[in-house]
Amino acid sequence: MSYQGIIETYKALLKIPDEMKAVTLLEGNTPLIPVPAIADQLGGDFDLRVKFEGLNPTGSFKDRGMTVAVSEAAHRGAKTVICASTGNTAASAAAYAARAGMRAIVIIPAGKVAAGKLAGAIAYGADVIQIDGSFDDALSLVVSISEKHPIALVNSLNPFRLEGQKSSAFEICDVLGDAPDWMALPVGNAGNITAYWMGYKQYHEVKGTSLPRILGVQAAGSAPLVLGHPVEKPETIATAIRIGRPARGEEALIAASESNGYIMAVTDDEILKAQKILASSGIWVEPASAAGLAGLVKEVNAGKLNLCGKKVVIICTGHGLKDPDVITGQFTKPQAVKAELTELERIILNG
Numbered sequence: 537m538s539y540q541g542i543i544e545t546y547k548a549l550l551k552i553p554d555e556m557k558a559v560t561l562l563e564g565n566t567p568l569i570p571v572p573a574i575a576d577q578l579g580g581d582f583d584l585r586v587k588f589e590g591l592n593p594t595g596s597f598k599d600r601g602m603t604v605a606v607s608e609a610a611h612r613g614a615k616t617v618i619c620a621s622t623g624n625t626a627a628s629a630a631a632y633a634a635r636a637g638m639r640a641i642v643i644i645p646a647g648k649v650a651a652g653k654l655a656g657a658i659a660y661g662a663d664v665i666q667i668d669g670s671f672d673d674a675l676s677l678v679v680s681i682s683e684k685h686p687i688a689l690v691n692s693l694n695p696f697r698l699e700g701q702k703s704s705a706f707e708i709c710d711v712l713g714d715a716p717d718w719m720a721l722p723v724g725n726a727g728n729i730t731a732y733w734m735g736y737k738q739y740h741e742v743k744g745t746s747l748p749r750i751l752g753v754q755a756a757g758s759a760p761l762v763l764g765h766p767v768e769k770p771e772t773i774a775t776a777i778r779i780g781r782p783a784r785g786e787e788a789l790i791a792a793s794e795s796n797g798y799i800m801a802v803t804d805d806e807i808l809k810a811q812k813i814l815a816s817s818g819i820w821v822e823p824a825s826a827a828g829l830a831g832l833v834k835e836v837n838a839g840k841l842n843l844c845g846k847k848v849v850i851i852c853t854g855h856g857l858k859d860p861d862v863i864t865g866q867f868t869k870p871q872a873v874k875a876e877l878t879e880l881e882r883i884i885l886n887g
């Protein structure tokens with residue numbers, strides 16, 4: 537039978553209501569792409585792969601969680617969903633709510649959401665509201681609203697989001713035949729790292745697969761889990777992870793330490809360099825999604841990680857198309873030439 541999405545594929549392993557109908561866009565089943573050129577650059581004799589979550593239906597990993605959260609909300613009879621978002625959750629909630637015939641309300645920090653995400657939320661028909669505040673402010677507001685009104689919260693505080701997102705760990709184990717030795721990923725609100733660890737532990741219990749060590753990576757200007765305290769005014773070019781008070785922070789720290797891994801920070805410059813390295817292997821991701829590789833590069837170069845002979849997976853959470861301005865902003869305008877063969881040859885052949 538053709539692929540049916542993550543709920544149908546993994547329903548025996550998901551804690552979801554019986555008889556829940558799946559609201560799906562056939563999310564998941566994303567490729568695990570070998571990137572040997574990047575492994576070489578890291579000096580290594582190791583197996584490095586990218587789980588390209590930007591290839592989900594709305595361009596980010598959020599779709600795995602949203603299919604479950606929206607299906608469950610619809611199952612309960614909810615007519616409206618709400619979320620706070622740095623962008624990707626908004627686009628995903630909007631798409632799945634549209635699919636379910638529900639209203640989506642998304643609250644975003646004004647001026648801090650990448651163009652492709654905002655456009656998605658609008659295209660899918662969400663009510664988009666920008667606030668003069670941060671993601672963290674938006675999250676506490678939507679929590680209050682969902683407590684007072686019959687509106688379903690679909691941020692990763694909703695446990696059904698994590699049920700869906702853990703499916704990526706299952707897919708990785710299914711493809712590799714086991715868990716990787718190391719897995720690196722960006723950490724913002726910390727739902728995803730929590731979900732991966734749940735998934736790996738569950739597969740370990742049910743299928744006997746091994747457990748990976750997890751490297752969680754935050755942006756230096758938004759690194760509450762590295763600093764050990766909330767960040768009141770988080771800043772980073774990786775707007776997806778511009779989060780100062782992660783809702784699942786404690787669980788993220790537990791995931792890191794139980795897995796014998798850790799959470800670290802990288803600068804915006806290191807993130808942009810990693811984005812270029814990925815693009816040079818044909819994988820264009822948004823800045824936040826390059827944080828996992830940025831962390832790996834930093835640790836390998838500092839001699840803190842020896843990956844020789846290991847299987848390593850980097851989670852690239854969102855597509856580069858989400859945030860085109862980061863790229864175009866780095867260039868002056870493309871050269872303009874007359875539509876003439878000799879003129880074009882002169883430019884091309886001179887290099």
Ligand code: AN7
Binds near residue numbers: 625626725726
């Ligand atoms: C591309 O969309 O929080 O640590 O509101 O969009 O589970 O929060 C996005 C987060 C990593 C961090 N990569 O994941 C939102 C939002 C991308 C993201 C993260 C996000 P979590």
